[in-house]
Amino acid sequence: xxxxxxxxxxxxxxxxxxxxxxxxxxxxxxxxxxxxxxxxxxxxxxxxxxxxxxxxxxxxxxxxxxxxxxxxxxxxxxxxxxxxxxxxxxxxxxxxxxxxxxxxxxxxxxxxxxxxxxxxxxxxxxxxxxxxxxxxxxxxxxxxxxxxxxxxxxxxx
Amino acid sequence: xxxxxxxxxxxxxxxxxxxxxxxxxxxxxxxxxxxxxxxxxxxxxxxxxxxxxxxxxxxxxxxxxxxxxxxxxxxxxxxxxxxxxxxxxxxxxxxxxxxxxxxxxxxxxxxxxxxxxxxxxxxxxxxxxxxxxxxxxxxxxxxxxxxxxxxxxxxxxxxxxxxxxxxxxxxxxxxxxxxxxxxxxxxxxxxxxxxxxxxxxxxxxxxxxxxxxxxxxxxxxxxxxxxxxxxxxxxxxxxxxxxxxxxxxxxxxxxxxxxxxxxxxxxxxxxxxxxxxxxxxxxxxxxxxxxxxxxxxxxxxxxxxxxxxxxxxxxxxxxxxxxxxxxxxxxxxxxxxxxxxxxxxxxxxxxxxxxxxxxxxxxxxxxxxxxxxxxxxxxxxxxxxxxxxxxxxxxxxxxxx
Numbered sequence: 306x307x308x309x310x311x312x313x314x315x316x317x318x319x320x321x322x323x324x325x326x327x328x329x330x331x332x333x334x335x336x337x338x339x340x341x342x343x344x345x346x347x348x349x350x351x352x353x354x355x356x357x358x359x360x361x362x363x364x365x366x367x368x369x370x371x372x373x374x375x376x377x378x379x380x381x382x383x384x385x386x387x388x389x390x391x392x393x394x395x396x397x398x399x400x401x402x403x404x405x406x407x408x409x410x411x412x413x414x415x416x417x418x419x420x421x422x423x424x425x426x427x428x429x430x431x432x433x434x435x436x437x438x439x440x441x442x443x444x445x446x447x448x449x450x451x452x453x454x455x456x457x458x459x460x461x462x
Numbered sequence: 463x464x465x466x467x468x469x470x471x472x473x474x475x476x477x478x479x480x481x482x483x484x485x486x487x488x489x490x491x492x493x494x495x496x497x498x499x500x501x502x503x504x505x506x507x508x509x510x511x512x513x514x515x516x517x518x519x520x521x522x523x524x525x526x527x528x529x530x531x532x533x534x535x536x537x538x539x540x541x542x543x544x545x546x547x548x549x550x551x552x553x554x555x556x557x558x559x560x561x562x563x564x565x566x567x568x569x570x571x572x573x574x575x576x577x578x579x580x581x582x583x584x585x586x587x588x589x590x591x592x593x594x595x596x597x598x599x600x601x602x603x604x605x606x607x608x609x610x611x612x613x614x615x616x617x618x619x620x621x622x623x624x625x626x627x628x629x630x631x632x633x634x635x636x637x638x639x640x641x642x643x644x645x646x647x648x649x650x651x652x653x654x655x656x657x658x659x660x661x662x663x664x665x666x667x668x669x670x671x672x673x674x675x676x677x678x679x680x681x682x683x684x685x686x687x688x689x690x691x692x693x694x695x696x697x698x699x700x701x702x703x704x705x706x707x708x709x710x711x712x713x714x715x716x717x718x719x720x721x722x723x724x725x726x727x728x729x730x731x732x733x734x735x736x737x738x739x740x741x742x743x744x745x746x747x748x749x750x751x752x753x754x755x756x757x758x759x760x761x762x763x764x765x766x767x768x769x770x771x772x773x774x775x776x777x778x779x780x781x782x783x784x785x786x787x788x789x790x791x792x793x794x795x796x797x798x799x800x801x802x803x804x805x806x807x808x809x810x811x812x813x814x815x816x817x818x819x820x821x822x823x824x825x826x827x828x829x830x831x832x833x834x835x836x837x838x839x840x841x842x843x844x845x846x847x848x849x850x851x852x853x854x855x856x857x858x859x860x861x862x863x
Contacts, residue, residue: 328638329638330656368638371641371786372621373621386580391777427580428541430580431580432544433697434698435705440583443582
């Protein structure tokens with residue numbers, strides 16, 4: 306990583322700390338900011354957060370690795386989370402997953418080659434009355450069909 | 463997309479309510495009077511555990527501490543539950559007004575809404591709502607002119623962990639830790655967020671508080687049964703014509719509910735989400751109540767065409783993924799139960815081993831540290847017991863014998 310990039314990340318973390326505070330209870334909001342911007346939290350970013358909050362880097366890693374929405378490895382620019390829990394499952398989740406996989410030539414659990422999408426299954430999204438459902442970044446889509454799901458993704462830049 | 467704009471009907475939660483009225487009324491009452499009304503109402507926690515809300519609030523109100531906190535648990539992760547989504551999107555006044563009432567009653571200055579990461583799309587509208595409350599002096603300093611009463615609410619966003627719905631795991635998460643449940647006691651009411659007395663209440667519990675403050679505890683307990691007062695918001699999904707959120711009085715029969723939502727040829731009803739129990743047709747005359755079939759609101763309906771072993775497998779995969787891993791019964795136990803289901807699928811099981819797995823499930827209920835592992839064997843045991851004909855005896859087209 307270039308020194309300039311490193312400095313930029315440090316500055317971002319400092320901005321986050323100004324917003325959320327520099328105590329331990331600000332850790333998750335700070336990590337969420339980094340995740341949102343960079344689609345993952347790199348080793349360097351974890352070390353910088355640890356240094357600025359004055360905790361051990363392993364503490365930061367232990368938190369990042371615990372939560373499903375925080376990642377240590379780079380993801381695609383858009384994260385697709387298709388609900389896999391029972392009601393959505395019964396309403397045809399599998400067919401939707403297959404249609405998306407065919408269209409993007411990418412399996413669930415992986416990222417497309419152009420880094421545009423990461424496909425993930427998620428547990429209950431709380432949309433059981435309108436399933437099958439998925440969340441793309443921070444937007445929720447319900448009553449999906451294979452065709453509709455693919456259409457939604459093709460409209461995303 | 464996420465809200466059905468129809469006017470919702472209900473006797474308690476969805477009854478008429480004017481924004482801010484609970485706060486106005488509360489500020490004209492003494493703290494003890496508010497606690498008295500809550501005790502009179504016999505309101506119990508709506509998240510599923512059913513702890514009396516008045517007791518929780520009395521303990522925090524009585525505690526002497528520099529700071530106290532009121533946390534609204536909006537980490538609605540139980541499969542099949544979406545009532546909090548509806549409350550927060552369509553009835554935020556009920557939830558936030560009750561938090562201000564709580565701040566006043568408990569002597570807390572800070573309220574926090576722990577919003578699950580999956581609901582990030584609501585955050586902006588909730589923040590706008592809070593900002594409007596600040597403008598109208600329903601939040602902030604000297605609320606509605608009450609000298610010295612300062613209270614504000616912030617939103618803490620979760621990051622995708624089911625176990626954080628457990629109140630001590632939720633507090634750990636807010637403190638910047640892994641969402642692992644704490645040993646209890648001490649309970650959050652005396653050692654909660656940052657070691658301070660903390661009340662953690664479900665979204666729906668708070669919504670009920672707003673109505674109780676305005677309309678009295680006696681009014682509230684006219685609804686429901688003697689032991690389960692008031693009403694319950696039920697999140698109904700699965701095989702029925704009209705899924706959605708319904709408000710029904712406690713004591714409603716499963717069969718009445720099925721009729722109401724247009725469910726036909728129903729084979730099974732999962733009450734209380736993946737961690738709840740699965741009822742078969744012979745039990746459809748049971749009632750929804752803390753003293754009978756208890757639920758945090760999740761009702762999932764399965765018709766005759768569904769393979770119950772597949773349903774169970776989906777639940778157990780969920781628990782294996784969501785177990786936080788800190789205690790052995792839950793971390794290993796759920797994996798063993800899932801493996802057992804896969805053995806049944808392949809036809810490579812013995813009845814004696816299945817019996818052992820049920821015993822293991824009962825051990826997990828006692829030995830697990832938090833509600834996750836204590837309740838995850840419920841569906842395993844109830845589905846294998848109630849649908850054994852289908853799963854093991856090749857009755858009704860079952861295919862695993």
